[in-house]
Every structure is written in structure tokens, then in C-alpha cells.
Amino acid sequence: MEQLLPSAAARTMTTAKNTAQSSEIAGDRAPRDIRKTALDPDFWYPVAKSKDLKSGKALGVRFGGEPIVLVRPKTGNPFALEDRCAHRQIPLHVGQVSGDSIKCGYHGWSFGRDGRCTSVPYLDLCTMKPNCVRSYPCREAYGLVFVFPGDAAKAETIAFPEVPRASDPNYKTRYLDGRIDCHWSFMHENLMDMNHQFLHRRIMGGVKTIFLGVRHGKDWIEADYSFRRASGKQPLGEKFILGKRPAADPGDRDLMTVRTEYPYQTLRFWTAGSEHPVLDLWNVYIPQDKKQHSNHTYSLIMIRRPAIPGLINLLWPVIVWFTKDIFAEDRWICELEQAAFDAQGEDRNQEIFPAIRELRRVLVDNGRPIEP
Ligand code: FES
Numbered sequence: 001m002e003q004l005l006p007s008a009a010a011r012t013m014t015t016a017k018n019t020a021q022s023s024e025i026a027g028d029r030a031p032r033d034i035r036k037t038a039l040d041p042d043f044w045y046p047v048a049k050s051k052d053l054k055s056g057k058a059l060g061v062r063f064g065g066e067p068i069v070l071v072r073p074k075t076g077n078p079f080a081l082e083d084r085c086a087h088r089q090i091p092l093h094v095g096q097v098s099g100d101s102i103k104c105g106y107h108g109w110s111f112g113r114d115g116r117c118t119s120v121p122y123l124d125l126c127t128m129k130p131n132c133v134r135s136y137p138c139r140e141a142y143g144l145v146f147v148f149p150g151d152a153a154k155a156e157t158i159a160f161p162e163v164p165r166a167s168d169p170n171y172k173t174r175y176l177d178g179r180i181d182c183h184w185s186f187m188h189e190n191l192m193d194m195n196h197q198f199l200h201r202r203i204m205g206g207v208k209t210i211f212l213g214v215r216h217g218k219d220w221i222e223a224d225y226s227f228r229r230a231s232g233k234q235p236l237g238e239k240f241i242l243g244k245r246p247a248a249d250p251g252d253r254d255l256m257t258v259r260t261e262y263p264y265q266t267l268r269f270w271t272a273g274s275e276h277p278v279l280d281l282w283n284v285y286i287p288q289d290k291k292q293h294s295n296h297t298y299s300l301i302m303i304r305r306p307a308i309p310g311l312i313n314l315l316w317p318v319i320v321w322f323t324k325d326i327f328a329e330d331r332w333i334c335e336l337e338q339a340a341f342d343a344q345g346e347d348r349n350q351e352i353f354p355a356i357r358e359l360r361r362v363l364v365d366n367g368r369p370i371e372p
């Protein structure tokens, strides 16, 4: 491992939320197969972008195989219900939003915010007492709609994720999301393991990764890296996000810190000598099916605006193109990993990188077994 240079070392110490150090890395002692581990539902998870949930409309989404309907009444906050009518199990999202309720598209039963049936158009509710549908705690923030898919009684006691730079005027946020056909743990591993720059060689050229260290606790882990260009030119997209990077080691290093704080993941990048990160990424991977072999990735890429007003808007199309291409390569490789797991029926990875071995421990220990 190369030595931390003074400025990078100081920044690491002041920016790390938790500074517990560990030189001892856990071995392969996972009590269960990481790819057969479910994400703990007792957290707040985004399930849609706000702009995709139109006023007076409903949207069908999923969490770990559970169908959820998001409803945005014409007035008031959105709400979330089980996406199955209590009558004949028709998805409610194909129905109609009416006032503060959603009306099933088949016989027109209405369900309110709390999931209670408020009207059966052709019978007296008082005598029939139809069943409710489940309701989920729902909140909207950072341009995303969040639900709490686990035990609703815990929703108020579990911290809502904090993404302060999403509304910081010094940053512009690029929203990147999409379905990826792999278990969510592959995504955490992909971002945490910066040794995969070889995958991005066609876009990035030759980049040497310098691993600086790792810290971890019960439900978190973070790793520090720096980089050096070994060959080729810096791509334009990276230059617009991070600024012009020197070709050779300048003597003071940039610093990247990747952190999984279960169940969320962040990546921050400071250029040498800078006080604020030029890049702040917040990611979360939402399992779609019951086996959790597919996920919907939500990524907020918060980029610090250059000093010249409006310049970032000019650079934006290149930034969008660059991040889309990197994301496409990561998606491709993670889906290949899932295909190998599917063919072999178990996780046979030989993981030797300490940060990833410890990350796997965090993801397994804080997860749950997938129900058969
Ligand atoms: S199936 Fe929903 S009202 Fe009949």
C-alpha cells in the first residue's frame, strides 16, 4: 500500500464520519451466501423519481417482489399502497385516482391513503366490511419518492437518508437510474472495488488505482483511493466533472472515498487541496423480484459547479454521455456476474481484496435470508 500524503491523510481523518480503524479484515466467514441475502426492508428506499409520478396518476413499482402502487392525488402528498385490489387482486395502478383515493379499474372499489376500502359502488359498505390493502409509509425528497417497505411501526424511528448536496446550489444533480439484472450486492461490490478501472479502459484510458486504506464498523465500511494516469488521455467527461487531472503524480493526491453505510452507498472525490468534494454520488439498489436477482439502481450524481456561472449547463451533455457510458459498462459486467451465479447456483467468487471481503460481511450481517 502506498503512503497517504499529508493533505489526503488529513482530509481522510476529518471527513470520515466514523474513524474506527481496523487492521484486521474478516475472512470468508459469511453465514449465508451473499447472493441469497435479502435487503433489510426496515429502511427508507426510493422506488420512483418524482417526475415519473404525475399529478392525479398512479404508478406501479416493486420492492423485493412486493407490488406497490404510488398515488399522487391532485392535492397533497403522494401515498403508497399494496398494488393489489382486496377484491380480486387486480393491480390498483391500472385504476383511477379520484380525490384522495384510488379506484380499482375493475369494479371500482375505492381505497384511501391508509389502505381502507372507502367505497364499493354497488353495495353498502357497512354490511360488507371489505378488507383493506396494506399501506406503506411514504415520503418525497431529493426528487425521489421513498417508501418504507418493512415494519411500518419502525418507520418513524429509522433515520431518513440525508443527501444535503442534492439541494445545495453549489452542486448540480444528475439523476441516473435503471434496471440491472443482478443481485444488489454486486452493485455495492462494483462501486467499492475501484480496482476495476480496467473494465473502463476504452472510455477512461489507462488509470492506475492506488488503494489508501479501509475503515469499517458493524453496518458500514469505507475505502480510500487515489488514481494516477498510466496511459492515454483524460476523457472529456471526466475533465468536466473533476477538472483537468495531471498526467503524472503531482506530489499531492486526489482522494476518493467510497462508503457503504447500510443500505446506502456514497462516493466522494476531492481534488488535491480542495475543501469541498467536486463529486458526491449517492446510490441505492432496490431489489425488484422476490429472489432479488434484479435491482433498480437510483444514483444521484452531484457535481460541484465551476466558478463561471452557467458553465456547467454547457458541459452537461458531455457529462450525461460520459456517466451513461460508464454506467452501461458496470451494468454489463454485473449482469455477467449474476449469469455466472445463476449457472453455478451459488457464489463461488474468490475475493481477495480486503475492502470487498469486509463489505461482504457488512452486507450479509445486516441483511436477511431470502424466504423460499
Ligand atoms: S377487482 Fe378491484 S374492484 Fe373488483
Ligand SMILES: [Fe+2]
Binding pocket: 190, 196, 199, 200, 326, 330
Ligand atoms: Fe465502474
